Amino acid sequence: MKQKTILDVKQLQTYFYLEADRVAKAVDDITFSIHPGETVALVGESGSGKSMAALSIMQLIRKPGRIKQGSIRLEGKELLQLTNRQMAQIRGKDIAMIFQEPMTALNPVYTIGNQIGEILRKHQGLNRQQAKQEAINLLQTVGIPRATEIIHEHPHQLSGGMRQRVMIAMAIACKPKLLIADEPTTALDVTIQAQILDLLMQLKEQFHMSLLLITHDLGVVSEYADRVIVMYGGQMVEEAAVKELLQNPKHPYTDGLLASLPNMEEHAERLGTIRGTVPPAYAYPAGCRFSTRCPAVMDICHVKAPSLKQLTPEHQVRCHLYANGGDLS
Amino acid sequence: MRNPAIAHQEKLVEVQQLKKYFPVKGGILRRQIGHVKAVDDVSFHIYKGETLGIVGESGSGKSTLGRVMLRLLEPTEGNVIFEGQNISTLTQRELRPVRRSMQIVFQDPFASLNSKMSVGELIEEPLIVQTNLSKRKRKEQAAALLEKVGLQADDRHKYPHEFSGGQRQRISIARALVLNPAFVICDEPVSALDVSIQAQVLNLMKDLQDDYRLTYLFISHDLSVVKHISDRVAVMYLGKIAEIAPKHALYTNPHHPYTKKLLSSIPTIHTNSDKNTVPKQPVMHQDIPNPANPPSGCVFRTRCPLAHDRCSIEQPTYTEIGPDHYVACHLYDKGGDTSHTS
Secondary structure, X not given: OOOOOOEEEEEEEEEEEXXXXXEEXXXXXXXXXXXXXXXXXXXXXXXXXXXXXXXXXXXXXXXXXXXXXXXXXXXXXXOOOOOHHHXXXXXXXXXXXXXXXXXXXXXXXXXXXXXXXXXXXXXXXXXXXXXXXXXXXXXXXXXXXXXXHHOOOOHHHOOHHHHHHHHHHHHOOOOOOEEEEEOOXXXXXXXXXXXXXXXXXXXXXXXXXXXXXXXXXXXXXXXXOOEEEEEEOOEEEEEEEXXXXXXXXXXXXXXXXXXXXXXXXXXXXXXXXXXXXXXXXXXXXXXXXXOXXXXXXXXXXXXXXXXXXXXXXXXXXXXXXXXXXXXXX | OOOHHHHHOOEEEEEEEEEEEEEEEEXXXXXXXXXXXXXXXXXXXXXXXXXXXXXXXXOOOHHHHHHHHOOOOOOXXXXXXXXXXXXXXXXXXXXXXXXXOEEEEOOOOOOOOOOOXXXXXHHHHHHHHHOOOOHHHHHHHHHHHHHHOOXXXXXXXXXXXXXXXXXXXXXXXXXXXXXXXXXXXXXXXXXXXXXXXXXXXXXXXXXXXHHHOOEEEEEEOOHHHHHHHOOEEEEEEOOEEXXXXXXXXXXXXXXXXXXXXXXXXXXXXXXXXXXXXXOXXXXXXXXXXXXXXXXXXXXXXXXXXXXXXXXXXXXXXXXXXXXXXXXXXXXXXXXXXXOOOO
């Protein structure tokens, strides 16, 4: 019996066509799905393609970028075949997104009430008065004090944490099925980060949403996600339930990432490192994209690109080390 | 702690009642209508060879503190004693030789390196300003230092844009170390870097500390990074030090309610959950108050779950609750009231 899914992404490729015939493979063949009520984390360092994957789902990729191929289904409905106008109906209503920097995502010249109200009038057909009332309700839902006054204020009058709450209020305005949060707390202080992430989890329950959480912080993943996808060089290199991935990382990259974190629970004199730096998306090494940095690199890694191997029903990894763990290719 | 003898060593830096107030101007005439107490009556010392970590959220005054200590900003009041000399009363001219021994590494390696200068020129610049070394000697030193920080001697002909963020931070470090300083202030040196690169730079900083017997003041918002690199840690909140203690004491036995909240706010990776860590606390619901208008009495009281009447009236002073462990909180200053410790 197949489990019901909210989002199904299949073989998605988003390429950027740069000058001098260079092609940046920002997202290169990713396949995953999200179940109802689930929190899936996309982790990776800068340039790993995690944000581009999210923007591709929203179809907010700008030139010279283009979704080259693939399929994105929301509750079975193919999104890549929709017109811009149809997709605009989905964005903000069925799939909503919040961004890292709420100051740049909010419009500085409109009041908070105006910006939330716009969504409600557009997607839910409320009139001005109803929209205002609903905006106040939403602000109260996300824990903003003095909501009746805040709706008349502008974004610059709020603190970073409050702005992110406003963004969340806008995102949940139409009770989306899927909320994409792209580094929602990276610009915030830790005490505020805890507030915002707790709020997201509470709202997820309350509105029965699924959450795609994009982050570079494995600590956040550990505390808030159910399943995690590790990205490197535009590809998924490992996918597993959070606990499984943290206790039993298979890919050398995941392993290196975990070792390079200063651990709060035990002390190491030196941190583990991953040598070198992330290669640019237009110049991946031949074979495995991690081969130039991998401590366990083998001859085959420079020649043949590994494919994703299913190790257990819940755990897959893209690495030649596990070539015998069920090679289907 | 790397060096168990540190506790009995001499102090390299002593900061006494340091204050830095920035004027707030307003109205049509841009008259001063108040001030932001970015650093407000802060005192501490740094032992020779140790790393003192300063943690705090944005607006806590941690970066201002670093800049005032180097006199990149003039202090409003207070003294900074460096190697026995009060540098806060020196003229700029008198200060120059002292500056050789005190250096700073900034957060953003994209902004802190002049993009029009080659890496060699960037590293040699402090030598030109501060020493009479010949051109050849300068080049030799720059090349040697580049190798020391994990780059290649030939990299000195390249320009900053040819390097990644981590490599640029290595260049900034080389530039800070070229004058062979005793004391380096590191202001969020790894915050702009990815974790795998962050680890490389942190390891490098530790190696250099051992090789050159450096003393660090390590400023960061990241509690796990500070824990990794520091010997002692000070927690700042709204311009004041809330708690200062040896690392182990601070992280396993925090006393100030703010330190406890801060530690319990960090998302951590739980692979083995029965470790001795700070228990989870409910999240704080208030924002950090406006530093131009801080609360009366204890500055943390508006967010403190244990605030009582006295906190709004009286500013707490430091209570010693363990060796080298001080906390500024009314819960502890009545002589052994430990009913609130957990």
